[in-house]
Amino acid sequence: MIFVYPTKAHKRRHGPDGYRDYQSYKDWLRDEFTFRCVYCLFRELWYPDRHRAFGVDHFVPKSVDETLALNYDNLLYSCPWCNSNKSAEIGPLLDPCVEPYGEHLEVGEDGCLKANSADGEILIDVLLLNEADKKAFRKRMLSQLELLEKLGDKEKLKEYFGFPLNLPDLRRKRPRENRRSEGVARCYYVLRERGELPETY
Ligand SMILES: [Zn+2]
Numbered sequence: 544m545i546f547v548y549p550t551k552a553h554k555r556r557h558g559p560d561g562y563r564d565y566q567s568y569k570d571w572l573r574d575e576f577t578f579r580c581v582y583c584l585f586r587e588l589w590y591p592d593r594h595r596a597f598g599v600d601h602f603v604p605k606s607v608d609e610t611l612a613l614n615y616d617n618l619l620y621s622c623p624w625c626n627s628n629k630s631a632e633i634g635p636l637l638d639p640c641v642e643p644y645g646e647h648l649e650v651g652e653d654g655c656l657k658a659n660s661a662d663g664e665i666l667i668d669v670l671l672l673n674e675a676d677k678k679a680f681r682k683r684m685l686s687q688l689e690l691l692e693k694l695g696d697k698e699k700l701k702e703y704f705g706f707p708l709n710l711p712d713l714r715r716k717r718p719r720e721n722r723r724s725e726g727v728a729r730c731y732y733v734l735r736e737r738g739e740l741p742e743t744y
Pocket of ligand 1: 580581582583584585621622623624625626
Protein backbone atom coordinates (compact mmCIF):
# COMPACT_ATOMS: atom_id res chain seq x y z
CA MET A 544 0.00 0.00 0.00
CA ILE A 545 1.09 3.57 -0.43
CA PHE A 546 3.83 4.94 1.82
CA VAL A 547 4.49 1.63 3.51
CA TYR A 548 8.20 0.99 3.30
CA PRO A 549 9.34 -2.55 2.49
CA THR A 550 9.93 -4.74 5.52
CA LYS A 551 12.56 -6.71 3.64
CA ALA A 552 15.70 -5.52 1.88
CA HIS A 553 15.01 -5.22 -1.83
CA LYS A 554 16.15 -8.31 -3.71
CA ARG A 555 16.84 -7.42 -7.32
CA ARG A 556 14.78 -9.24 -9.93
CA HIS A 557 16.73 -7.93 -12.91
CA GLY A 558 20.41 -7.79 -13.76
CA PRO A 559 20.98 -6.24 -17.20
CA ASP A 560 24.54 -5.40 -18.11
CA GLY A 561 26.56 -3.94 -20.94
CA TYR A 562 24.66 -0.78 -21.87
CA ARG A 563 26.88 2.16 -22.74
CA ASP A 564 24.80 4.78 -20.98
CA TYR A 565 22.98 4.60 -17.68
CA GLN A 566 19.70 5.93 -19.09
CA SER A 567 19.29 2.63 -20.91
CA TYR A 568 18.78 1.00 -17.53
CA LYS A 569 15.84 3.23 -16.68
CA ASP A 570 13.04 0.93 -17.88
CA TRP A 571 14.58 -1.94 -15.94
CA LEU A 572 14.68 0.22 -12.82
CA ARG A 573 11.09 1.38 -13.28
CA ASP A 574 9.97 -2.23 -13.20
CA GLU A 575 12.50 -3.23 -10.51
CA PHE A 576 11.26 -0.59 -8.07
CA THR A 577 7.57 -0.69 -9.01
CA PHE A 578 7.38 2.71 -10.67
CA ARG A 579 8.05 4.68 -7.52
CA CYS A 580 10.90 6.46 -5.81
CA VAL A 581 12.88 4.15 -3.51
CA TYR A 582 13.45 6.94 -1.00
CA CYS A 583 10.06 8.65 -0.61
CA LEU A 584 7.72 6.16 -2.32
CA PHE A 585 6.14 8.88 -4.47
CA ARG A 586 4.90 7.36 -7.69
CA GLU A 587 5.37 8.20 -11.36
CA LEU A 588 1.61 8.35 -11.74
CA TRP A 589 1.37 11.34 -9.40
CA TYR A 590 3.56 13.54 -11.59
CA PRO A 591 2.19 15.30 -14.67
CA ASP A 592 5.26 14.16 -16.62
CA ARG A 593 5.00 10.63 -15.24
CA HIS A 594 8.18 8.59 -15.67
CA ARG A 595 9.83 11.43 -17.57
CA ALA A 596 10.13 13.30 -14.28
CA PHE A 597 11.92 10.38 -12.63
CA GLY A 598 15.53 9.46 -13.01
CA VAL A 599 18.23 6.89 -12.58
CA ASP A 600 19.92 7.40 -9.23
CA HIS A 601 23.50 6.31 -8.63
CA PHE A 602 23.54 4.94 -5.09
CA VAL A 603 27.30 5.43 -4.96
CA PRO A 604 27.62 8.69 -6.90
CA LYS A 605 29.61 8.80 -10.13
CA SER A 606 31.92 11.37 -8.57
CA VAL A 607 32.81 8.91 -5.79
CA ASP A 608 33.29 5.81 -7.92
CA GLU A 609 33.05 6.12 -11.66
CA THR A 610 33.50 2.38 -12.19
CA LEU A 611 30.02 1.84 -10.74
CA ALA A 612 28.33 4.33 -13.08
CA LEU A 613 26.98 1.59 -15.37
CA ASN A 614 26.67 -1.15 -12.77
CA TYR A 615 22.99 -2.07 -12.50
CA ASP A 616 23.31 -3.08 -8.85
CA ASN A 617 24.40 0.45 -8.03
CA LEU A 618 21.37 2.02 -9.71
CA LEU A 619 18.13 2.98 -8.02
CA TYR A 620 14.99 4.71 -9.19
CA SER A 621 14.14 8.07 -7.74
CA CYS A 622 11.87 11.07 -8.00
CA PRO A 623 13.21 14.51 -8.96
CA TRP A 624 12.96 15.71 -5.36
CA CYS A 625 15.13 13.00 -3.83
CA ASN A 626 17.49 12.96 -6.76
CA SER A 627 18.23 16.65 -6.46
CA ASN A 628 18.61 16.61 -2.68
CA LYS A 629 21.10 13.78 -2.75
CA SER A 630 24.67 14.83 -3.20
CA ALA A 631 28.09 13.23 -3.09
CA GLU A 632 29.20 15.21 -0.02
CA ILE A 633 26.75 13.64 2.38
CA GLY A 634 28.34 10.20 2.34
CA PRO A 635 26.56 6.90 1.97
CA LEU A 636 22.86 6.67 2.77
CA LEU A 637 21.07 3.52 3.79
CA ASP A 638 21.04 1.07 0.89
CA PRO A 639 17.48 -0.22 0.29
CA CYS A 640 18.96 -3.40 -1.21
CA VAL A 641 20.78 -4.15 2.03
CA GLU A 642 18.59 -2.66 4.73
CA PRO A 643 14.80 -2.83 4.83
CA TYR A 644 13.67 0.79 4.87
CA GLY A 645 10.59 -0.34 6.77
CA GLU A 646 12.72 -0.82 9.86
CA HIS A 647 13.91 2.75 9.71
CA LEU A 648 11.02 4.80 8.38
CA GLU A 649 7.32 4.98 9.04
CA VAL A 650 4.60 7.31 7.76
CA GLY A 651 1.94 8.60 10.15
CA GLU A 652 -1.67 9.42 9.27
CA ASP A 653 -0.78 13.10 9.21
CA GLY A 654 1.67 12.44 6.39
CA CYS A 655 4.66 12.99 8.64
CA LEU A 656 7.57 10.61 8.27
CA LYS A 657 8.96 9.15 11.48
CA ALA A 658 12.45 7.73 11.88
CA ASN A 659 12.97 4.59 13.92
CA SER A 660 16.75 4.75 13.74
CA ALA A 661 19.62 7.17 13.34
CA ASP A 662 20.00 6.11 9.70
CA GLY A 663 16.32 6.81 9.14
CA GLU A 664 16.82 10.27 10.59
CA ILE A 665 19.69 10.92 8.21
CA LEU A 666 17.50 9.93 5.26
CA ILE A 667 14.77 12.32 6.37
CA ASP A 668 17.22 15.16 6.97
CA VAL A 669 19.31 14.78 3.84
CA LEU A 670 16.42 14.24 1.44
CA LEU A 671 14.17 16.78 3.21
CA LEU A 672 11.45 14.16 3.39
CA ASN A 673 9.45 16.07 5.98
CA GLU A 674 9.49 19.39 4.15
CA ALA A 675 6.03 21.01 4.32
CA ASP A 676 5.06 20.36 0.68
CA LYS A 677 6.22 16.78 0.80
CA LYS A 678 4.28 16.16 4.02
CA ALA A 679 1.14 17.88 2.78
CA PHE A 680 1.17 15.87 -0.44
CA ARG A 681 1.50 12.62 1.52
CA LYS A 682 -1.43 13.57 3.71
CA ARG A 683 -3.49 14.50 0.66
CA MET A 684 -2.83 11.17 -1.04
CA LEU A 685 -3.68 9.25 2.13
CA SER A 686 -7.03 11.00 2.47
CA GLN A 687 -7.68 10.59 -1.26
CA LEU A 688 -7.12 6.87 -0.90
CA GLU A 689 -9.39 6.67 2.11
CA LEU A 690 -12.13 8.61 0.35
CA LEU A 691 -12.00 6.57 -2.86
CA GLU A 692 -12.03 3.34 -0.90
CA LYS A 693 -15.05 4.53 1.03
CA LEU A 694 -16.80 5.45 -2.22
CA GLY A 695 -15.69 2.18 -3.79
CA ASP A 696 -14.62 4.13 -6.88
CA LYS A 697 -12.55 1.47 -8.62
CA GLU A 698 -11.78 3.53 -11.70
CA LYS A 699 -10.37 6.44 -9.74
CA LEU A 700 -8.50 4.11 -7.38
CA LYS A 701 -6.81 2.60 -10.40
CA GLU A 702 -6.06 6.01 -11.82
CA TYR A 703 -4.29 7.18 -8.68
CA PHE A 704 -2.97 4.01 -7.14
CA GLY A 705 -2.70 1.52 -9.98
CA PHE A 706 0.16 0.77 -12.36
CA PRO A 707 1.18 3.11 -15.17
CA LEU A 708 -0.24 2.31 -18.59
CA ASN A 709 3.12 2.34 -20.33
CA LEU A 710 4.67 -0.65 -18.60
CA PRO A 711 7.96 -1.57 -20.27
CA ASP A 712 8.05 -4.95 -22.01
CA LEU A 713 11.43 -6.10 -20.76
CA ARG A 714 11.37 -9.16 -23.04
CA ARG A 715 12.03 -6.82 -25.94
CA LYS A 716 15.13 -5.26 -24.38
CA ARG A 717 18.51 -6.40 -25.59
CA PRO A 718 21.20 -5.78 -22.97
CA ARG A 719 24.51 -7.46 -23.73
CA GLU A 720 24.01 -9.66 -20.70
CA ASN A 721 21.42 -10.28 -18.05
CA ARG A 722 22.60 -11.88 -14.83
CA ARG A 723 19.04 -12.41 -13.65
CA SER A 724 17.32 -13.18 -16.93
CA GLU A 725 14.57 -15.17 -15.21
CA GLY A 726 13.14 -11.88 -13.93
CA VAL A 727 12.06 -10.84 -17.43
CA ALA A 728 9.24 -13.37 -17.47
CA ARG A 729 7.90 -11.79 -14.28
CA CYS A 730 8.01 -8.16 -15.32
CA TYR A 731 4.81 -6.19 -14.79
CA TYR A 732 4.12 -6.03 -18.53
CA VAL A 733 3.97 -9.83 -18.64
CA LEU A 734 1.82 -9.95 -15.52
CA ARG A 735 -0.67 -7.60 -17.17
CA GLU A 736 -0.67 -9.76 -20.29
CA ARG A 737 -1.52 -12.76 -18.14
CA GLY A 738 -4.21 -10.85 -16.29
CA GLU A 739 -2.24 -11.13 -13.05
CA LEU A 740 -1.53 -7.45 -12.48
CA PRO A 741 -3.27 -6.13 -9.35
CA GLU A 742 -5.62 -3.19 -9.90
CA THR A 743 -3.80 -1.13 -7.28
CA TYR A 744 -0.72 -1.47 -5.16
ZN1 LIG B 1 11.61 10.59 -3.80
